[in-house]
Amino acid sequence: MKQLNDKFGRPIRDLRISVMDKCNFRCPYCMPAEIFGEDYMFLNNKEMLSDDELVRLTELFVQVGVTKLRLTGGEPLLRPNIIDLVRRLAAIPHIEDLAMTTNASHLPKHAAALREAGLHRLTISLDSLDEQVFQSMNGYKSTVAEVLKGIKSAENAGFSPLKINCVVKKNVNDHTIAALARHFRDTPHIVRFIEYMDVGNLNGWVMDDVVSADQMQDILSAEIPLEPIAPNYAGEVARRFRYRDGSGEIGFITSVTKPFCGNCTRARLSAAGEYYTCLFGLRGTDLRAPLRDGASDEEILDIISGVWSRRSDRYSELRTSFTKIPRKGAEMYRLGG
Ligand code: SF4
Secondary structure (H helix, E strand, O other): OOOOEOOOOOEOOEEEEEOOOOOOOOOOOOOOOOOOOOOOOOOOOOOOOOHHHHHHHHHHHHHOOOOEEEEEOOOHHHOOOHHHHHHHHHOOOOOOEEEEEEOOOOHHHHHHHHHHHOOOEEEEEOOOOOHHHHHHHOOOOOOHHHHHHHHHHHHHOOOOOOEEEEEEEOOOOHHHHHHHHHHHOOOOOEEEEEEOOOOOOOOOOOHHHEOOHHHHHHHHHOOOOEEEOOOOOOOOOOEEEEEOOOOOEEEEEOOOOOOOHHHOOEEEEOOOOEEEOOOOOOOOEEOHHHHHOOOOHHHHHHHHHHHHHOOOOOHHHHHHHOOOOOOOOOOHHHHOO
């Protein structure tokens, strides 16, 4: 396996696959309900990559150095036969880590089967424990109880520690982050507080709505002092902290105030087969067409390698230098964060 690096010497190591563009939530910062209504045309089964196509592409990405997979969406558990797909991806040689990001609403049904199929880790989105706040942040499609039930079924299935992702927006849920942190203290689970980002083109992002990680840290340290801890590996997305009293770990994902492009080893694949080299990429590369036009593995590997070796993305480092936020190539729900 020949390690493939980009223009900055960053290896391709992580592949984030959006296995489904549909979602049962309508989080305003990702899939605002006023745009994604009942009649919104999501990908049909023919437009979506099949399991065979996803497995083949993943095997090719592994040949150039990918060892970590993250399954995302939309909501990945809405994909038909998701358990079979997880089983096949988990069986690919050289895959060291297979994780999934989910809104947890379908975990009671799938958690045990995901574990048995070979899924290693789960990350669960939960923006607040305050019922009114949480519902306003998921488009009134779910309840705190439903997500906590999903978390329980994940624990019962043996997933631990869980990562809990919380997107923090000023004057929306920042007043509830301490309660969320408190809820998961003294558990093995790790809450990661995410700075609100200008992903896609639909969430009306402005800098004034951002609560910086430093501000979040001040809010949380007021209760229990925090201290930084070393990353688990180079390129880890979250900045790790632990409570000085030993009651657990939390993290901050600081794309806006402390960008981490320097170590970014993440490629992304949409459910329609678009290959992106950055979450904020202006355009992707279509891999579905060559796949379906009978291209050989070598031809597709040439496309994958060519795109990555020409990569020079560092959007988050450049964000504050833009006078006007540029238009993005893909919405969050198509690339899955
Ligand atoms: S902005 Fe793009 S290059 Fe920077 S860390 Fe995010 S995905 Fe990677």
